[in-house]
Amino acid sequence: MSAPDRIEEFVLALQTGFIDGSIIKLRLGGYHGAEADLKSVEGRKVALKAGERMSLVWSYKTRDITKNLIIDEALSFVRDGLSTSFRSGRLETRDFDLQIERQGDKFRLKRTEVSGREVATGGHDRVKNRPLEAGAKPWMQALGIAGADGKVLAASQDKFRQINKMVEIFAPLIHELSAKTPRIVDMGAGKGYLDFALFDYLQGKGVPAKVIGVEMRPKLVDDGNKLAAQSGFAALQFVPGSILDYDASGADAVIALHACDTATDDAIFKGISSGAELIAVAPCCHKQVRRQMEAGTSDGRLDFLLRHGTFMEKQAEMVTDGLRALLLEASGYRTKVFEFVSDTHTPKNNLIVAQKGKAGSREAALKKVADVKAMFGIERHYLEGLLGLA
Structure with missing residues (x-):
């Protein structure tokens, strides 16, 4: 798979996790862009009065900046960031961890299945969406x-x-x-x-x-x-x-x-x-x-x-x-x-x-x-x- 394809698979997993409510944490690291003192960006899903958002925190050397983005904006940021400014990304969900790392001009993508995790609610109470589950169907x-x-x-x-x-x-x-x-x-x-x-x-x-x-x-x-x-x-x-x-x-x-x-x-x-x-x-x-x-x-x-x-x-x-x-x-x-x-x-x-x-x-x-x-x-x-x- 090419670097764009691996980035797109990571972005698609983030999009899926946002929709089905399985996201626990997102982290982009290894920043090497133009913003001085920026170390990483972390994110999670939150439920606000305006609707569900990805809450992203830009961590600088002496301060943090939080922005609540609609999912399309968050996906574009992650896609562009991995393509240009961040060397790694990690997505933690209820069912798996997905790690993406840049190695020269290539990306390595590793998925690890997990079990027993719970997703914290990010705001008001709501019915938890779940992936397809087995049962007496x-x-x-x-x-x-x-x-x-x-x-x-x-x-x-x-x-x-x-x-x-x-x-x-x-x-x-x-x-x-x-x-x-x-x-x-x-x-x-x-x-x-x-x-x-x-x-x-x-x-x-x-x-x-x-x-x-x-x-x-x-x-x-x-x-x-x-x-x-x-x-x-x-x-x-x-x-x-x-x-x-x-x-x-x-x-x-x-x-x-x-x-x-x-x-x-x-x-x-x-x-x-x-x-x-x-x-x-x-x-x-x-x-x-x-x-x-x-x-x-x-x-x-x-x-x-x-x-x-x-x-x-x-x-x-x-x-x-x-x-x-x-x-x-x-x-x-x-x-x-x-x-x-x-x-x-x-x-x-x-x-x-x-x-x-x-x-x-x-x-x-x-x-x-x-x-x-x-x-x-x-x-x-x-x-x-x-x-x-x-």
């Missing part, structure tokens, strides 16, 4: 995540951790959508792990979202709809059909978790063509571009990498997803790619998040696409064809 039991006692099964710990992480990431992104009742479409829903988890979480937070799972296999569609009804999730629906055949008009968010090879591109295309504000995909398999890289003529300077099968596979994954990000930027989306869960739990752990607006130059993005294709001997990326660009 019909959908968790039916999908084999929890047993009859409501506890997560030993064999499902990784699955539960993965979907919980996805919910943590999606929650603040969905919170930013302009629609009061966001319409979220999951392409290639499968058994609906993510759909049930996300709907359960949003319903618990009072977000009146509609979640639709698109799935080719009729039995999984029937099973999903029966389980949604059994769970009391009236606004969660599963529909039969392929990704490309589904009419995604009116979708505010299009997501796809581990849609294989070009199915990920189908999901991205449907998100772009529907004008969705949010597109988020966790790719799986990268065969289409890899075949072209193996058959084509790449820049000779890459031979030392591409002649090894294991390196070719990794390069194909990065090139495929890098081109997807560029094509999203060319379509008017600002994008970021990062690991959403440790590769200890799944090797397919990259997430592409695209938000409509504030994108860079379309021409610059398309030129970069052409340059990358020439470098790696690629004739055409499948998504290019869907978008009418090749």
Whole structure:
């Protein structure tokens, strides 16, 4: 991951912790900017009459200055600060610590799971928001995540951790959508792990979202709809059909978790063509571009990498997803790619998040696409064809 991606993952964790109420403390250290005598900045979430804020304290040699910022201002400050003025950052939450450190031009990001912490209230009493938790819920039991006692099964710990992480990431992104009742479409829903988890979480937070799972296999569609009804999730629906055949008009968010090879591109295309504000995909398999890289003529300077099968596979994954990000930027989306869960739990752990607006130059993005294709001997990326660009 690049330095900007690691910074963005840290900022996203801060945003998520602010929204779900799990923040304990934020600290930025190793200051080397222009402000004389500034040592560090520490922050916590507070509830004021004007609303929830991040209370940041600038600690100087002889004084402290406190500012209460809205979350967008705080996120911008942290993002800019880590990029330019601070060498380290630490975020402590109820469930984990996240440490980011600059090493030359690179950043190292380390996450440590914790348990047993309590979050102090930062102002008036309020209902404490909690992340998705296990329990005697019909959908968790039916999908084999929890047993009859409501506890997560030993064999499902990784699955539960993965979907919980996805919910943590999606929650603040969905919170930013302009629609009061966001319409979220999951392409290639499968058994609906993510759909049930996300709907359960949003319903618990009072977000009146509609979640639709698109799935080719009729039995999984029937099973999903029966389980949604059994769970009391009236606004969660599963529909039969392929990704490309589904009419995604009116979708505010299009997501796809581990849609294989070009199915990920189908999901991205449907998100772009529907004008969705949010597109988020966790790719799986990268065969289409890899075949072209193996058959084509790449820049000779890459031979030392591409002649090894294991390196070719990794390069194909990065090139495929890098081109997807560029094509999203060319379509008017600002994008970021990062690991959403440790590769200890799944090797397919990259997430592409695209938000409509504030994108860079379309021409610059398309030129970069052409340059990358020439470098790696690629004739055409499948998504290019869907978008009418090749």
